[in-house]
Each structure stands twice: as C-alpha cells, then as structure tokens.
Amino acid sequence: MPLLKFHLLKGRADDEVDRLLETTHRVMLRSFRVPEQDRYQIVTEYEPSRFRALDTGLGFERTENFVLLEVVSRPRSKADKIAFYENLCHELASECAIPPSDLMISFVENTDEDWSFGLGRAQFLEGDL
C-alpha cells in the first residue's frame, strides 16, 4: 500500500519497464514515508487503439512514452500528493527519459479497514502496521 497501477502503450523493453517501476517505487517511498517493502505495482500495456489519452486542452503533446498511473491509497495529505506529482515527474524525466508532459496520475483513497496484506487479517486495524 499504496497499490500502483501503471497503464502504458505496448513497446517498452523489460529493462525500461523495470527502471520505471524502480524509479517510481523510490519516489513513492520518499513521498509517503512507507516501509521499503511496501511495493505493489502492476503494469498493463495497450495497443494504441485501446488507449486514448488527450490533454484536456492543456496543450500537452502525448507520445508513445505516456504513463497513466493510478494510485490506490489510504488518505494522503494534499501536500504529500503534490510532492509525489512533482518528484515523480522530475525523476521519470531524469531517470527514464519520460517527458514531463507524458505523466498523468490519478489517486483513489480508501481507509485502514480496506486492506488485507495476507493471512486473512486487516493489518492496519490490528497493529501489525
């Protein structure tokens, strides 16, 4: 937790995806101050005909590098989200050559009782986490 769901266009090599996931994980750790092993990332890749992303009129040109990242998390402060947006954008540009205009992020929040990490227990409720 958080759970990170990456939506990408097909065509990236394994090591590119690996670098994207590693970089995002490090930024997430720093922004949200969660345990190092708090890593839950899934990647789905799409043909262009199955993935349409424009710019809401903001003037961005989206390329084949476009990354749509959905984050499911218990509540984070507005400041933490803004820091995550800024830091991730900066790091993906420098580490993965992903243009700042190719990163879109969407958060959905839930609560402590909404997570079970294993053993059929709700670890946030039981003091394990």
Place this chain on the structure above:
Amino acid sequence: MPLLKFHLLKGRADDEVDRLLETTHRVMLRSFRVPEQDRYQIVTEYEPSRFRALDTGLGFERTENFVLLEVVSRPRSKADKIAFYENLCHELASECAIPPSDLMISFVENTDEDWSFGLGRAQFLEGDL
C-alpha cells in the same frame, strides 16, 4: 478526467472498439460538460473464462457484447450520473448495436487534488483547469 476503463470480451474488431470509444466520449462530454480534449480511455479485453458477469437477479441476459465501464471522476451530481447512464445506454444501442441489457457502469469518485495531467502539477488546484 474522468478516466474511463472499458472491460470487454475479446472478439471486437478495431472499428467496433473505435466506435464504442467515440460514442462514449461524445456522451460523456454532453453529460459532464468537460473540455472536448478531456479524453482518457483504456480498454482491456478478456477471454470468457476471465470475465464473469451475471445479472444480480434483474433478468438481464448478458451477451458477447457486454460492456463493463468503470469511471473514475471527481464528484458528479446524482442527476449527471443518471443522465450519463441513460444517454450512454441509448447511444450505444443506436450507434454500436449494444443491447441496453449489456451495459454496466460503475463510478468511483475522488477529488481535485487527486489528478495530475502532466508536468508534475495538480492542475485542478492551480487554476489551470
């Protein structure tokens, strides 16, 4: 924003998917009064063994045309959601030959601070949108 996630059975031709996405986009624009370029759509297609959809006892017969649409959006009024359900159902029937009983929709809401469209910025918070 909103982000539209389509879940379909495998087997549609590209132009069928295209018509589905175009039609849904036009209905979304009309129902939610967002910018024309506010288009974020992803499509995942499944083998029947990986996609089970019954009818909650409502008496629908689901066919291979079944469309499950997840919408992630900042808050919309009840009236806007109801209009979206009605309009999308009507338009998919007339434009895409999708039976009214083959359309299921589920909304999840978030807030202004939960979206970054690019440049590492939270455009709804900063007056860009």
Place this chain on the structure above:
Amino acid sequence: MPLLKFHLLKGRADDEVDRLLETTHRVMLRSFRVPEQDRYQIVTEYEPSRFRALDTGLGFERTENFVLLEVVSRPRSKADKIAFYENLCHELASECAIPPSDLMISFVENTDEDWSFGLGRAQFLEGDL
C-alpha cells in the same frame, strides 16, 4: 456488485482460475449477503516483470500463487470486510491451495448512485435492488 478484479501471475490453468472465481464468489455471497447472481469478476494475468508484490515488511513470502484482489463495492461494515478477509483466506487455502500469505485484498467504496447494471438505469436508486 461488488465488482471483483483479480490480478494474477500468468501460468494458471483454466480450471484453477475457475475454482478461484467460484470459491471467491461463494465466500462473497456468504460475507455480504447479496443475490446469488450478483457476480461480476474480471481476471488480469501478468508476466512477473509486470507484477511486483512484496510484503510491507510483514514477513510474508509471496509465491507464484499470489492473488491481488480489488473489490469495488458500496459501503460494507468493518465487520463484514474482516469476515470476508478471514473467510476468503481460509477457503482459498482449503479449496485452491493458495497459501494464506499469498492473498492480498483492497477495497474501494462507492455509493448507491454509482451503479447501473443495465438498461441505463440506476437500480439501487429505483427500488429494483
């Protein structure tokens, strides 16, 4: 409703997936007391390079059996969620040989107005459900 989204590693046979879906459906029916036909399940399978799941430092060893289950539902009580976690963990171990440390669950809640099951109508609002 709920909508159940399964994220799995590639490699399961059809009958294994079928048993996983059947078992989960029965546990869901018992935990949430919804109609028998209230079944909406989608399964996405990933290469290991596209699916990273660690343990938040809890000491779990994740295997190729790992199941990440996202649940989208109108509100459920804390007690119902805890029962669902416990029961699903138990049943997947006994029926599907999925180790208790290989089940992770995440809920996201929405409301009655957020569901249309067909015909362009919001069945929870209109007394159909």
